[in-house]
Amino acid sequence: MKFIAEIQVMPQKEILDPQGKAVLLGLKNLGIQNVADVRIGKNIRMELDVADEAAAREEVEMTCQKLLANLIMEDYSYQIFPA
Amino acid sequence: MKFGVVVFPGSNCDDDMIFALRDVLGQPAVKLWHKSHDLEGCDFIVLPGGFSYGDYLRSGAIARFSPIMNEVIAHAQKGGYVMGICNGFQILTESGLLPGALLRNTNRQYICKNVYLKPVTADSLLTRGLDVHKAYQIPIAHGEGRYYAPHHLLDEIKDNDQILFKYCDQSGAVTEEANPNGAVENIAGICNARRNVFGMMPHPERACHPMLGNTDGYELLASIIIEKVLL
Numbered sequence: 317m318k319f320i321a322e323i324q325v326m327p328q329k330e331i332l333d334p335q336g337k338a339v340l341l342g343l344k345n346l347g348i349q350n351v352a353d354v355r356i357g358k359n360i361r362m363e364l365d366v367a368d369e370a371a372a373r374e375e376v377e378m379t380c381q382k383l384l385a386n387l388i389m390e391d392y393s394y395q396i397f398p399a
Numbered sequence: 400m401k402f403g404v405v406v407f408p409g410s411n412c413d414d415d416m417i418f419a420l421r422d423v424l425g426q427p428a429v430k431l432w433h434k435s436h437d438l439e440g441c442d443f444i445v446l447p448g449g450f451s452y453g454d455y456l457r458s459g460a461i462a463r464f465s466p467i468m469n470e471v472i473a474h475a476q477k478g479g480y481v482m483g484i485c486n487g488f489q490i491l492t493e494s495g496l497l498p499g500a501l502l503r504n505t506n507r508q509y510i511c512k513n514v515y516l517k518p519v520t521a522d523s524l525l526t527r528g529l530d531v532h533k534a535y536q537i538p539i540a541h542g543e544g545r546y547y548a549p550h551h552l553l554d555e556i557k558d559n560d561q562i563l564f565k566y567c568d569q570s571g572a573v574t575e576e577a578n579p580n581g582a583v584e585n586i587a588g589i590c591n592a593r594r595n596v597f598g599m600m601p602h603p604e605r606a607c608h609p610m611l612g613n614t615d616g617y618e619l620l621a622s623i624i625i626e627k628v629l630l
Contacts, residue, residue: 331502332502332505333503334504335503335507337507383456383460383461386457386460386493386500388492388499388500388547388548389500389502389547
């Protein structure tokens with residue numbers, strides 16, 4: 317079965333995110349005042365060809381932990397749906 | 400001591416490193432292509448600076464899975480020497496050979512300038528020939544060099560005397576102003592607990608010859624090969 321995994325990798329809450337700070341500053345300069353904070357991460361979309369959803373989940377967990385996220389500085393989350 | 404400098408796609412300090420090791424220090428040094436599985440009998444492996452794999456995903460994250468890294472990791476696990484400079488340091492943290500991670504500089508800029516480093520311990524191959532009361536001028540050139548380790552890891556690193564260098568001012572004072580990238584506790588370089596794997600963001604190989612206008616980096620690299628006189 318084909319599945320799509322939509323993965324989000326974000327810098328951990330306690331880590332300063334200079335990219336997010338730069339965008340926040342840009343928003344303020346644009347005159348958009350009501351944004352309190354901005355944090356920037358990555359969105360990764362993967363296509364999987366596996367037996368079932370459980371296998372897809374296992375595969376995604378492994379790729380996140382081994383390569384897509386660095387668990388010292390980032391957290392990940394994901395959604396899996398049939399392609 | 401035979402040195403091997405690993406060349407990844409995107410490495411750009413490999414020639415500088417070979418020059419420093421071979422021409423300046425007079426040591427045998429060879430380049431090792433990242434697709435090789437042979438360390439060619441090298442005692443000391445260097446992961447040079449650059450932008451391996453275009454820094455895609457995270458700096459060093461993809462180079463960590465280059466074929467030769469299996470042998471580099473095995474070499475380190477047997478107690479063999481491995482040193483990573485700049486991007487090489489990032490690859491070593493990504494591969495788990497060194498603790499912590501390197502994040503984007505707090506000021507959002509790529510910083511290329513001379514900074515001062517204070518050796519924190521003389522108890523390592525890389526710092527044993529250095530004066531812990533002196534500030535060494537060494538250049539940095541990175542956008543992602545903010546060393547970070549969570550509290551429990553940082554405590555461990557300090558308890559084990561693993562901090563090799565801190566950013567300091569010309570007089571050797573470790574101050575907030577002298578911290579170029581926002582690194583936790585001004586950390587510029589560390590080693591592992593076993594003291595055979597070293598990582599640092601600054602580039603000693605760019606400061607190792609009078610022709611380069613600075614020889615402070617020579618003292619650091621020469622530390623590796625000096626015969627320690629036992630008193």
